Amino acid sequence: MSPQENVKFLHQKYIQSLNREKRWVRFYQMVIFLVFFSCWELASQKQWIDPLIFSSPSKVGRLFLTKIQDGTLMIDLGYTLSETVFGFILGTFLGTFLAAILWWSPMLSKISDPYLVVLNSMPKVALGPILIVALGPSFTSIVAMGAIISIIITTIVVYTSFKEVDPNYIKVLQTFGANRVQIFREAILPASFPTIISTLKVNVGLSWVGVIVGEFLVSSKGLGYMIIYGFQVFNFTLVMLSLLVIAVFATVMYQLVELLERKLIKNGS
Amino acid sequence: MDFLKINAIHHTYFTKTTAVTALSDVSLEVEEGEFVSFLGPSGCGKTTLLSIIAGLFEPTEGAVTLEGKRVETAENEIGYMLQQDYLFPWKTIEENILLGLKIGNSLSPDKKAYALELLAKMGLKEVESQFPKQLSGGMRQRVALVRTLATEPKLLMLDEPFSALDYQTKLKLEDLVSTTLKSFGKTAILVTHDIGEAISMSDRVFLFSARPGQLHKTFVIPKELRDATPFKARNHEAYPAIFQTIWKELESLEPAGER
Structure with missing residues (x-):
């Protein structure tokens, strides 16, 4: 065997070992999934756990099918999803926008510093009742909840990353006579994209919290309402269904952000 | 009229507790098409001087003019290459x-x-x-x-541009940069702490002393070294003599206690 063929052979072997590892990882993931749901089903049927409280996968599945057929699940899901997406986008954009203003005016950033600290430490969901009274028990106030929960932390994190951009990049631009807008567009913003994306990932989770709590409070429609309603009439199959649907769609949103990350951050890697 | 004129520059940095004078009474002129080097120990304010020439900030006192115009108003006439x-x-x-x-x-x-x-x-x-x-x-x-x-740009400033490279790449790049700039007839200022690089690349070497940064002495590089490429200049018979002269001058700048 020539040395070249040998290298090729070894490379193939290496790729095979990578693939084998990947298959085992997938396999164990599937095992965990199946074991969890079958244990849940079994425990519920054998009455090891209270089926009234913990329901069972089969009951949740049946409820899922009926609610798909009568269309009510889609309506609730539609509300919650659009509220979350709007809240998430609004929170991230406004947060980044505020960060840009703070970067633009160091004076303003010094003045607002203590207020940002106070607002950040405050539990935002506690503002829920005020928002609902001010904006009405509707779509708007729930979107506001989804946004407000992530806006301050986004501002703080993104502003910090704006400040930490290597000053030599700014120097390069200044020697070309760049003004502040150009410096922001060419260096500050693109250098901070990785940070903005990672706040997006955090904000996906936060917006779900804001929206679900908002729906608890408004109690008219949505997956959060499904949970609070199921709780009040002691229909925990409904609660479980809602939780599972939330888990699936929160994951989908997270994956979409990761897709965006791969599109946005291109530097030849 | 002088191409680049640096006239009585003073610059002091202020912090809450200190006022550090980085440059004190620096005056020099550079002719069009000339390649000059700023050589000196660390802390002699070389980078501060470059930033002032680039018009990035104004000196506490004094002025820099390029073709009679103040550099703060010049746009894109000065190129600046960082370390x-x-x-x-x-x-x-x-x-x-x-x-x-x-x-x-x-x-x-x-x-x-x-x-x-x-x-x-x-x-x-x-x-x-x-x-x-x-x-x-x-x-x-x-x-x-x-x-x-x-x-x-009419004027090119190179702030230790080869210091982060390995020695072989550095020698090759010195030749490339030197011949490229010569072929364009560009005026250039090179900041370096490498005596050999200063000698082999430039027409004149300005030696700075530190704390506060002052222009200590100017050396004119012999014509035969100026005309050779940097790599050839390093091996030229006139090279060791000028190297020794500058070396001794640099040594004399260091305070006796610091050795």
Whole structure:
């Protein structure tokens, strides 16, 4: 065997070992999934756990099918999803926008510093009742909840990353006579994209919290309402269904952000 | 009239607790087409002086004029190359070299073609669509030079541009930069702490002393060294003598207690 063929052979072997590892990882993931749901089903049927409280996968599945057929699940899901997406986008954009203003005016950033600290430490969901009274028990106030929960932390994190951009990049631009807008567009913003994306990932989770709590409070429609309603009439199959649907769609949103990350951050890697 | 005139520059940095004088009464002139070096120990205010010449900030006292105009008002007439390449990692090589033109709103097909031609002249072919981290350190520094030259600055400032490179790459780049700048007849200021680099590349060497930064002495490099490429100059018979002279002068600058 020539040395070249040998290298090729070894490379193939290496790729095979990578693939084998990947298959085992997938396999164990599937095992965990199946074991969890079958244990849940079994425990519920054998009455090891209270089926009234913990329901069972089969009951949740049946409820899922009926609610798909009568269309009510889609309506609730539609509300919650659009509220979350709007809240998430609004929170991230406004947060980044505020960060840009703070970067633009160091004076303003010094003045607002203590207020940002106070607002950040405050539990935002506690503002829920005020928002609902001010904006009405509707779509708007729930979107506001989804946004407000992530806006301050986004501002703080993104502003910090704006400040930490290597000053030599700014120097390069200044020697070309760049003004502040150009410096922001060419260096500050693109250098901070990785940070903005990672706040997006955090904000996906936060917006779900804001929206679900908002729906608890408004109690008219949505997956959060499904949970609070199921709780009040002691229909925990409904609660479980809602939780599972939330888990699936929160994951989908997270994956979409990761897709965006791969599109946005291109530097030849 | 002098091309670049640096007139009685003083500069002091202020912090809450201290006032540090970085430059004190620095005056010098550079002729058009000349290649000069600023040599000196660390803390002699070389980088501060470059930033002032680049018009990035105003000196506490004094003024710098380029062709009779104050540098603060000049736009894109001074190119500045930093110690490291500082290519923007999220931009392709082509976007990087066109950055100066884009900032100055002067990106035309002609200028773009010129920049790409420069890139080819630097021995960088088919890298336009690559990203900086796909290139080696020496290649990146050449790209940074193209980026600086693309705006066709009248004066080029090089702030220890070879200090982050390995020795072999550094020698090769010295030759490349020197011949390129000579062929364009560009005026250039090189900041360095490497005596050999200063001698082999420049027409005149300005030696600075530290704390506060002052112009200590000016050396005129012999003609035979000026005409040779940096690599040949380093091996020229006139080289050791001038090296010794500058070395002794540098040694004399260090306070006796610090050795």
